[in-house]
Amino acid sequence: MSSxxxxxxxxxxxxxxxxxxxxxxxxxxxxxxxxxxxxxxxxSALKIQKNPYSYPICFGVIRVALLNRFPYRIYYFIEDRxxxxxxxxxxxxxxKLIRKRYRNS
Numbered sequence: 001m002s003s004x005x006x007x008x009x010x011x012x013x014x015x016x017x018x019x020x021x022x023x024x025x026x027x028x029x030x031x032x033x034x035x036x037x038x039x040x041x042x043x044s045a046l047k048i049q050k051n052p053y054s055y056p057i058c059f060g061v062i063r064v065a066l067l068n069r070f071p072y073r074i075y076y077f078i079e080d081r082x083x084x085x086x087x088x089x090x091x092x093x094x095x096k097l098i099r100k101r102y103r104n105s
Contacts, residue, residue, distance in 0.1 A: 009049040010083070010085070012085060040070055059095075061078070063075070072090055073088070073090075
């Protein structure tokens with residue numbers, strides 16, 4: 001799947017930390033599971049970049065996309081042609097912390 005050249009997608013520093021922590025946890029569970037998670041996340045990021053407005057708004061300007069096969073949501077917002085991922089959060093965690101991250105971005 002190719003990305004949309006009209007949009008640039010970036011992961012914020014805190015969302016990169018989310019991904020690192022998730023990857024470490026999956027690596028401790030099953031060999032190679034961290035790589036499958038990262039590959040799945042990459043495919044989801046490309047889908048977001050290709051059509052960023054197709055995902056629902058969860059509050060304010062923040063949109064959310066659910067990963068396939070992993071219980072995580074990607075939270076992001078769009079400014080001009082820049083998509084910024086502000087969190088990769090487990091589905092059982094409250095999305096309220098995303099509001100705080102957005103205010104601090």
